[in-house]
Amino acid sequence: MLEIRNLHARIAEDGTEILKGVDLTIEAGKVHAIMGPNGSGKSTLSNVLAGKDDYEVTEGSVLFKGEDLLEMEPDERAAAGIFLAFQYPVEIPGVATMTFLKAAMNAQRKARGQNELTTPDFMRLVKEASGKLQVSQEMLRRPLNVGFSGGEKKRNEILQMTLLQPSLCILDETDSGLDIDALRLVAEGVNALRGPERSMLVITHYQRLLEYIVPDVVHVMSKGRIVKTGGKELALELEKSGYAEFVDAA
Amino acid sequence: MNVQVQRVETPAELKLASQFAERKDALVGADTLGAGRAAAFARFEAVGLPHRRVEEFKYTDMRARLREVADAGETQVTLPDAQGGVRVTSLAEALASDGAAIAERIAERFTGFDSPLLDLNEAFASAGAVIDIAAGANVAEPVRAGFAHPAGKRGDSVALYSVGSGASVTLIEKAGSADGGAQGGHVSHVDVADGAKVTFIRHVDAGAQGVHSGGLAVTVGANATFDLLLVVSTGELVRTDIGLRFVGGDAVANLRGLHLAGSTRHVDTTLFVDHAEPGCVSRELFKSVLDDRARSVFQGKILVRQKAQKTDGKMMAQALMLSDDAEADSKPELEIYADDVQCGHGSTTGRVDDTLLFYLMARGIPKREATRMLVSAFAGEVFDDLDEAVAEEFSAVAEEWLERHLA
Numbered sequence: 001m002l003e004i005r006n007l008h009a010r011i012a013e014d015g016t017e018i019l020k021g022v023d024l025t026i027e028a029g030k031v032h033a034i035m036g037p038n039g040s041g042k043s044t045l046s047n048v049l050a051g052k053d054d055y056e057v058t059e060g061s062v063l064f065k066g067e068d069l070l071e072m073e074p075d076e077r078a079a080a081g082i083f084l085a086f087q088y089p090v091e092i093p094g095v096a097t098m099t100f101l102k103a104a105m106n107a108q109r110k111a112r113g114q115n116e117l118t119t120p121d122f123m124r125l126v127k128e129a130s131g132k133l134q135v136s137q138e139m140l141r142r143p144l145n146v147g148f149s150g151g152e153k154k155r156n157e158i159l160q161m162t163l164l165q166p167s168l169c170i171l172d173e174t175d176s177g178l179d180i181d182a183l184r185l186v187a188e189g190v191n192a193l194r195g196p197e198r199s200m201l202v203i204t205h206y207q208r209l210l211e212y213i214v215p216d217v218v219h220v221m222s223k224g225r226i227v228k229t230g231g232k233e234l235a236l237e238l239e240k241s242g243y244a245e246f247v248d249a250a
Numbered sequence: 251m252n253v254q255v256q257r258v259e260t261p262a263e264l265k266l267a268s269q270f271a272e273r274k275d276a277l278v279g280a281d282t283l284g285a286g287r288a289a290a291f292a293r294f295e296a297v298g299l300p301h302r303r304v305e306e307f308k309y310t311d312m313r314a315r316l317r318e319v320a321d322a323g324e325t326q327v328t329l330p331d332a333q334g335g336v337r338v339t340s341l342a343e344a345l346a347s348d349g350a351a352i353a354e355r356i357a358e359r360f361t362g363f364d365s366p367l368l369d370l371n372e373a374f375a376s377a378g379a380v381i382d383i384a385a386g387a388n389v390a391e392p393v394r395a396g397f398a399h400p401a402g403k404r405g406d407s408v409a410l411y412s413v414g415s416g417a418s419v420t421l422i423e424k425a426g427s428a429d430g431g432a433q434g435g436h437v438s439h440v441d442v443a444d445g446a447k448v449t450f451i452r453h454v455d456a457g458a459q460g461v462h463s464g465g466l467a468v469t470v471g472a473n474a475t476f477d478l479l480l481v482v483s484t485g486e487l488v489r490t491d492i493g494l495r496f497v498g499g500d501a502v503a504n505l506r507g508l509h510l511a512g513s514t515r516h517v518d519t520t521l522f523v524d525h526a527e528p529g530c531v532s533r534e535l536f537k538s539v540l541d542d543r544a545r546s547v548f549q550g551k552i553l554v555r556q557k558a559q560k561t562d563g564k565m566m567a568q569a570l571m572l573s574d575d576a577e578a579d580s581k582p583e584l585e586i587y588a589d590d591v592q593c594g595h596g597s598t599t600g601r602v603d604d605t606l607l608f609y610l611m612a613r614g615i616p617k618r619e620a621t622r623m624l625v626s627a628f629a630g631e632v633f634d635d636l637d638e639a640v641a642e643e644f645s646a647v648a649e650e651w652l653e654r655h656l657a
Contacts, residue, residue, distance in 0.1 A: 050612050053604075078614035090609045094627025100610070103623065108614035143627075160613060 001199045002026040002049075002168055007060035009048050018044040020224035021060070026168070029196040033210055034203045035235060036221035037243040042203045043087060045221070046172040049201075050084035051077050064168065078104075079111035083166035085157040087173040092144040097156070100144045101126060105163055129162040133189050151182035158189040169193065169200045175209040187212030207239040222246045258298045265319040267295065269404075270373055273322060277376040278342050282349030286357045290372035293364075300366050306491075309547040309579045310518040312367065315487055316461060320433045323403025325377035328396030335387025335417065341378035341408065352380065355410050359439055359467045361493030362522030362553070367463035368491055371406045371435045378408040381421070385414030385443065392420040392451075392640060399425075399432035401457070407436045411450075415443040415471070420640060425464055426456030426485060437465040444471035444498055449636065450478050453647065456485030458513075465491040472498025472527070479632060480507040480519060483647050488517045494532075495524040496558075506632040507536040510651040511544035511576075518547035525558040528588075534565040537632055539625055539648075540576035541655045551583040552593060559588045565595040570602065570628050572655065618656055625652055 002025065009019040018041045026032050036042050048055050049062065051074035062069040069077060092100070105125075106116045117125070130140060133155045145153050154174055161169055171190065175183055190213050194200070202213055210218070210232065218234040219226045220243070227246050228234065258267050270291050274284065299316055300307035329338050344352050361368060379395050399405035405427075413419055425436035442448050456462040462485050470476045482488050494503055509517040523532050538546035548567040569578030582595035602624050610620035629648045633641040 050608075052608055052612075073617070074608060074611035075614050075616045075620075078612055084612055086609065086612075090606050092606055092609070092624070092627065094630050095623055100613075100623075103615055103619065104610075104613035107616060107619065111614065111616075164613065 001028045001065065002201075003063040005061045007048070007062060008058045009044060009055045010058055012054055012056045017058075018055070018224055019048065022224070022226055024219065024226060026199045026201060028199055030216045031194065031200040031202060031213065032217045032219065033215035033235065034201065034219045034221050034226070035205070035207070035238055038205065040221045041224040042221050043172055046084055046170045046201070046203055049170055050074060050082060075107065076111070078164070078166075079108045081167035083161050083164055083169050085154075085161055085169065085171045085174050087176060089145050089153040089157055091146045091148075093146050095144050097140045097142060097144050098126070101160065101163060104160065108164060125163060129159055132192070133159050133162070134185060135159050150177035151179065154178055154182065154186055155189070158186050162189060162193060167198055169198065171200065171202045173203055173205060175204055175206060183209065184212060207235045210235045220246045258295050260299065260313060262316050262319045263298050266370065269319070269322055273374070277374070279345035279349060279352075279376070282345055282353045283356065286353055287373045290369040294366045294369040294373060297364075297366050306363050306365070306520055306549065308581070309545075309549075310489055310516065312489070315516070320402060320404045323400025323405050325400060325405035325407045325434070326396070326398040327377050327379055327407060328398070329379055330381065330393045330395050333389065333391055333393075335384045335389050336393055337382040337384070339380045341376070341380060344380040352410065355439060356408060359437070359465075360469060360495050361465060361467050361491050362495070362524050362551075363491075363493070365465065365491045367435065367489060368437055368465040371408065371437045371463070371465065374404075375406040375408040375437065377405070378410070380410045383411075383413040383417045383419045385417055387414065387417045387419070389417070389419040392422045394422045397423065397425045397436045399427045399434040399436075399460075399462075401427050401429050402431045403433070405432060405434040407434075409436070409438040411438060411440045413440070413442050413446045413448050416445045417443070418447040420449040420451070420637065422451045422453075422640070424453045424455060426454050426460055426462045430457035431459040432457060433461045435463040435465065437467070440466065440468045440476070442468065442470045442474045442476050445473045446471065447475045448477065449640070450476065451640065451644065452480050453644070454480070454482040454485060454488050454490065456488055458484060458486065460485040461487045463489045466493070468492070468494040469497045470494065470501045470503055473500050474498065475502045476504070477635070478503070478505045478507075479636065479644065481510075481644055481647055482508070482517050482519075483510045483651050485517070486515055490519045492519065492521045493524070494522070496527045496530040499527040500529040501527070502530065503532045504635070505532065505534045507548075508629055508632045508648065509536075509538035509540075509546045510629075510648060511538065511546060512541035512655050513544060514542070515544045516547075517545070518549075520547075520549040521551065523550070523552045523563065525552065525554040525561045525563060528558050529560045530558065531562045532564070535632060536567045537629055538569045538578055539572065539629055539652075540569060540578060541572040543573070543575045545577040545579070547579045549581040549583075550595070551585065554584075554586040554588050554591050554593065556587040559590045561588060561591040561593065563591070563593040567597045568628070569599040570625060571599065572602070572625070622652055622656055625656075
């Protein structure tokens with residue numbers, strides 16, 4: 001599904017190198033977690049994969065389903081099946097949530113050579129998905145994320161993920177700012193999407209999220225590289241001993 | 251003391267003077283409007299075309315920009331359809347039946363500042379409409395009038411609107427000549443009586459080469475509401491002078507505008523709000539979307555007179571730049587003589603937000619479409635609170651402009 005080789009990236013504006021040789025392979029159907037201290041490059045990795053141009057890739061390669069991901073524009077990556085659930089979903093006044101959802105779904109369908117959704121089909125899909133995530137009709141009528149609480153924003157991210165049916169879901173600190181009930185709801189939404197053809201990359205600072213979204217593989221990231229890889233028990237280990245040992249080792 | 255008398259001297263000014271001399275006796279209503287026209291032209295002649303050292307024209311140097319004056323032509327007025335509560339007469343008819351009263355209404359124009367361009371309009375305007383809404387009328391359909399200036403020629407028009415007390419109406423006017431090159435202007439006088447509710451929309455569609463200098467003079471009575479939307483979508487040079495005076499207390503004015511400009515176009519809206527009575531609320535929101543080397547100017551002044559306690563006035567100008575070479579100038583002024591008031595102003599200028607653009611693209615929406623969504627969301631704020639069909643009509647104008655301007 002995803003093959004990252006020796007990926008180096010820096011902040012375009014000031015040239016600060018953040019990723020210093022990341023290697024990571026994610027097979028279809030697997031859930032990988034990346035944990036690490038603040039500033040280790042976790043969020044940068046997710047943004048580089050989604051195509052944010054604040055970062056410049058200086059070395060290395062990323063293949064997604066065998067194609068060169070780094071050559072694609074962000075919208076092409078999305079249409080190819082990449083979905084980034086943002087750590088801080090933006091508010092867009094003046095763009096109704098429903099209008100946005102329909103534009104996104106149809107843009108991706110168009111890019112894949114599929115017909116646009118009819119309005120009844122679209123409404124049905126939204127209704128199904130939003131009900132499970134407790135996203136109210138009232139929220140859907142509001143401008144995108146405007147006036148949404150932290151939990152509502154994250155649920156809205158998972159709603160988009162559910163509707164867009166990506167093949168690689170990248171969850172960037174989706175647990176940040178969530179209380180336990182919201183966390184459970186979001187995790188249920190994510191777990192419902194697990195399947196043999198869909199992979200996930202769960203980026204988190206805390207082990208807590210991984211109690212709900214149980215990963216197949218856990219990586220520790222420090223100073224722009226992956227420094228340790230293990231099974232789900234690695235997350236528990238980290239919770240006990242902290243990141244110090246890995247930070248020092250890196 | 252030195253009194254500087256500035257004579258009419260540029261070729262454009264001289265041509266205007268000779269046009270006035272030639273035409274003044276032949277213009278419609280010469281018998282009733284003649285004196286007013288002569289006075290208006292004399293005011294113009296005393297100062298000539300305003301240039302950048304005249305404060306209200308600081309960013310719009312008409313003397314430099316209006317080099318050639320076109321020959322006079324005929325303005326086509328489209329009068330609104332008949333409906334209950336609406337009385338419509340052409341300017342010529344109104345002058346024939348009630349010349350003195352019309353002359354008085356024209357002479358009473360309120361803008362709050364000297365505008366030689368509106369004086370020119372007053373001197374030459376010979377086409378127009380008089381539209382009166384009966385007191386208490388709840389007018390169902392928007393009242394639409396058109397003032398098409400002659401392509402390649404000069405034309406001036408005037409409309410007199412009066413809305414009776416307690417009436418409710420949407421007035422829509424289209425001014426300019428979409429098929430090109432007209433010079434001239436359209437000036438509307440709107441008198442809103444006590445308790446009336448008026449939505450007034452002007453769409454200036456002056457064509458690629460058009461020069462349009464328009465005006466809007468509004469008086470708002472007690473407990474009345476006046477909502478304005480000004481949309482300027484074409485025209486090489488468009489200047490709109492707006493004056494609004496509260497003549498009764500506890501009234502509300504929502505003034506909104508949208509400048510859409512690309513190429514080397516120049517769009518200036520200069521506004522004066524006179525809080526002459528207590529307890530009135532004014533809200534100004536003027537937005538511009540600018541491409542290429544276009545320039546947008548918004549000057550807004552709020553005057554709060556001493557008796558106008560409990561005034562609440564807020565003014566905002568926002569520009570969105572689609573290119574590096576566009577320019578937006580914003581000049582707010584507050585002049586406050588009352589002590590219990592709330593007034594504020596703000597201004598923003600920026601590009602399409604990269605963070606928002608990335609979010610939309612990360613969901614699969616291509617850059618052009620994502621940009622279009624963000625620009626229409628920005629512009630669309632001026633259509634908020636309008637009747638749905640009317641909002642749709644004018645957001646379509648913005649959408650159509652955007653389609654042409656997004657790469």
